[in-house]
Amino acid sequence: MLHLTLRHIATHRSRFALTLLAVVLGVTFVAGSLVLTDTSQKLFEDQFRTATAGVDLTVRDAAAFDSAMGVEVERDPLPAGVVDRVLAVDGVDAVAASAAGQGLLELDGEPLVPAGSSLLSSWSPAPFGAFEIRTGHEPTADGEVVLDVATAETYGIAVGDEITVRADAAETLEVVGLAGFGAEDGLADTTMALVPLPTAQRLLDLGDQVTQVEVVAADGVTPTALQTAVGAELGTGYDVATAQDTVAAGAAAAASKVSMIRVMLLAMAGAALLVGGFLIANTFAIVISQRSRELALLRAAGATARQLRRSVLGEALVVGVVGAVLGTGLGVLAGYGLRGMARGFGIALPDGGLVVTPRTLLVSVGIGVVVTVLSAVGPARKAARVAPVEAMRESGVVPPSRRRTVLGWVAAVVAVAAVGSTLLGADITVVAVGAVAALVALTLLGPVLAPRLARLVGRPLDAAGMTGRLARESAARAPRRTAATTTALAIGLTLITFMTVLGQSVKATTAETYQEVVTADLVIESARSEMLGGLSHDVHHAVEDVPEVGVVSRMRYGHWRDAGATSALTAIDPATLGEVAEVDMVAGSLADLADGGIVLGAQKAAERGLEVGDTLTMTFARTGETDLQVVGLVDDGDAQALATGYLISMDTYAEHFTEDVDASLLVRLADGVDAAAGEEAVAEALAAFPTAEVQDLAAAVAARSGAVDQILGMVTVLLLLAVVIALLGITNTLALSIVERTREIGLLRAIGMSRRQVRWMVRWEAVLVAALAVLVGVALGAGLGAATVRALSGAEPVPVIWPVGRLLLVVAFATAAGLLAGMLPARRASRMDVLSAVAAQ
Structure with a gap:
């Protein structure tokens, strides 16, 4: 039977070609996703390992946690005396202090603004420093700076040029050298300025303080033993970490930035494999039907049902193995494309060679093989159940079983009930159950509904004449084939429609809420979209001094932890916010808030069972566990406009956070000032702050909507792969x-049909299948999208936006693709x- 299985695949390889391609595409997506995220993790680890090479310990100010949502928490600087205290510990061979922070570069008056960070750090020689001089010499004297090679090449800077470094203070320095970061020319999307320690302290306004101290152990002293000794000397107010722990923590914080894209890519890969599974099952079902006589002869010749079942599964195994291996290989190459696509949508990922781990290979190949074999289980069981005598007969259409039909209608009722329950306040979990039930109903009821839908939806094809009518009847006569092909494409269209409705509704709601709450004339934010904001506190003072400005209100973001989970909070100025926003309490x-405490979003308070006067326990990185009294509850929509459901004052923020950057400045112009003139005056005042972007309220609203469009665009591009696989299924x-x-x-043909008519008959059938998929997919996706919007909206219903133009574009695309x-x-x-066709049996 093994020999027969292999011969059958070789003889009828064209039958399995597109099935093989579906497996290849699905596995390519899985492998590419794993390669991309593994590569990013490895490159981040390499960066931090390079930064700590030769160092055994790192001493910093203590913090309750290292990072949150991919952002390293900022720590208080260390007093200068820490260096001498560490150096006096037995087992310490060498100690080096460093100072680092943000430092924007300016060349000939023009700011150099990279896509990522602008970093300033003191120069540390080996073994403490990760940068090595490639050209020129180290910065040893005041007024000297070394740049990374990548920055110098990008902006055409050479040794001997002068460049301005702007941090808390600004100075013009001479470029005396260019350095590489280990084997790399620099850090991705980052500018790096390296200066002597006194210069860094002066530019960062640190006085004689430093940001961290690095320690090298003496010969024969282990890092762990030295860590214990240094920790005992300094006490609990300091964080003493081994180089290994520092690498792991830093890499984990950086890699968490790509966790979202990992989840997104794997979810889309799952959708592609699900669609591919329908194609595989449909292919094997058709092939088994066409081989009914052959299988009957094998049974008559002595083959058992078990042997036939194993033969079909053997074919699936061969297709799965070949497809999975090819897909895994292509997935490695696809890692480059996925990284480029992620960068195109604004997700910063490090440069470097791709990393392919044994786990990636095993998981990718395993998923491809398992999905293919499982998809063939149904057809294999069907082949084994056919009796020899029955298989010898001319086969007709096999009606769906009564049990299958009943289960399908039950699933449909569950799906409708789950989706409808969102009108009564059901949460997103119920919608997820409804989505699964809808998929089950679609699978089980497809063969029952396909003939009726094909004849109904295909009525317009009558206008095409005989070819259209024959196409409609052909689709109706093969309900299982039509249903499976339709379902595969419908799943892809459901996901696209779902994301379109959900994305546009969220986008519209975000814009409307922000515009209703914020009444400011101007909004100032960083052009680089840093997570915590990125606006220097000097921006606030510069805007306040503009005569055309009446009120400036600041907003800041921070992170805190609660039972291991990380949440974000917003800091506001309660004295000025009411003049630039209408917040409903x-x-x-x-x-x-001026006296301390916290204001919660009404829904957040309800989830925690808190009311005004109660206490919320929060853990901050700098100050640890703290109890804040709830002094107010804010409307959820207004909380959304202010970014989070946790509001504290700027004074309370200063008690618990070291970060001194604003996220937004809301500006109300003085009475009688023209909007255009006021915006121009503010922009002129911010000429010294090139990363600060001034927008009127309409532009700020559009920028928030653009972020939703960015995510929606990326997901749609990824989902198109599932649609492509489904279209392969039609072919x-x-x-x-x-x-x-x-x-x-x-x-x-014998009774007079021309070749052209035959071609159009088959084409019309493809269009009909695509039209059925469009009808089912768009309807199902729109329903689930609306239910999800309702489930996520909380107590106040959020209006569902029906993006008719985009949905019509989806319909047109699917029909043309069909x-x-x-x-x-x-x-x-x-x-x-x-003649050969007429004589065929």
């Missing part, structure tokens, strides 16, 4: 059906020899 007052199914209908097509998918089978059908 459910209870309490924003003014009470494959029609190609196999041509084999099944050889004699029928021959007879049609016509394209039918081209190859149509050409094959029209080229049949008439």
Whole structure:
């Protein structure tokens, strides 16, 4: 049977070609996703390992946690005396202090603004420093600076040039050298300025303080033992970490930035494999049907049902292994493309060679093989159940089983009930159950509904004449084939429609809420979209001094932890916020924040069972566990406009955070000032702050909507792969059906049908299948999207936005793609020899 299985695949390899391609594409997506995220993790680890090479310990100010949501927490600087205290510990061989922070470069008055960070650090010689001089010499004297090679090459800077470094203070320095970061020319999307320690302390306004101290152990002293000794000397106010721990923590914080894209890519890969599974199952079902006589002869010749089942599963195993291996290989190459796509959508990822781990290879190949074999289980069982005598007969359409139909209707009722329950306040979990039930119902009821839908939706094809009517009847006569092909494409269209409705609704709600709450004339934010904001505190003072400005209100973001989970908070100025925003309070007052405490979003408070007067325990990186009294509850929509459901005052923020950057400045112009003139005056005042971007309220609203469009665009591009696989399913199914209908097509040709008419008959059938998928997919996606919007909206219903234009574009694309998918089978059908086709059995 093994020999027979292999011979059958070799003889009928064209039947499995597109099925193999579906496996390849699905596995490519999985492998590419794993390669991309593994590579990013490894490169981040390499960066931090290079930065700490030769160092055994790092001493910093103590913190309750190192990072949150991919952002390294900022720590208080260390007093200068720490260096001498560490050096006096037995087992310490060498100590080096460093100072680092943000430092923007300016060349000939023009700011150099990279996509990532602008870093300033004191120069540390080996073994403490990760940078090595490639050209010139180290910065040893005041007024000297070394740049990374990548920055110098990008902006055309050479040794001997002068460049301005702007941090808390600004100085013009001479470039005396260019340095590389280990084997690399620099850090991705980052400028690096390296100066002597006194210069760094002066530019960062640190006085004689430093940001960290690095320690090298004496010969024979282990880092762990030295860590214990240094920790005992300094006490609990300091964080003493081994180089290994520092690398792990830094890499984990950086890699968490790509965790979202990892989840997104793997989810889209799952969708592609699900669609591919339908294609594989449909292919094997058709092939088994076409081989019914062959299988009967094998049974009559002595083959057992078990042998036939193993033969079909063996074919699936071969296809799965070959497809998975090819897909894994292509996935490695796809890692480059996915990294480029992620960067195109604004996700910063490090440069470097791709990393392919054994786990990636095993998981990718394993998933491809398992999905393929599982998809063939149903057809294999069907092949084993057919009796020899029954298989010898002319096969007709096998009606769906009654049990399958009943289960399908039950699943449909569950899906409708789950989606409808969102009107009564059901949460997102219920919608997820409804989505799964809808998929089950679609799978089980497809063969029952396909004939009716095909005849109904296909009525417009009557206008095409005989070819259209024959296409409609052909689709209706093969309900299982039509249903499986339709379902595969419908899943992809459901996901695209779902994301479109959800994205546009969130986008519209975000814009509307922000515009309703914020009444400021101007909004100032960083052009680089840093997570914590990125606006220097000097920006606030510069804007306040503009005569055309009446009020400036600041907003800042921070992170805190609660039972291991990380949440974000917003810091506001309660004295000025009311003049630039209309915030509706459910209870309490924003003014009470001036005396400390916290204001919660109404829904956040309800989830925690808190009311005004209660206490919320929060853990901050700098100050640890702290109890804040709830002094007010704010409307959830207004909390969303202010970014989070946790509001504290700027004074409370200063008690718990070292970060001194603003996220937004909300500006109300003075009475009688023209909007355009006021914006121009503010922009002129911010000429010294090139990363500060001034926008009117409409532009700020559009920028927030653009962030949703960015995510939606990336997801849609990824989902198109699932649609492509489904379209391959149409091509494959029609190609196999041509084999099944050889004699029928021959007879049609014999009675006068032209080659052109045969081609259009097959094309119209492809268009009909695509139209059915569009009908089901768009309806299901729109329903689930609306239910999700309702479930996520909380107590106040959020309006569902129906992006008719985009949905019509999806319909047009799917229909045109369906016509394209039918081209190859149509050409094959029209080229049949008439006499041979009529004589076929």
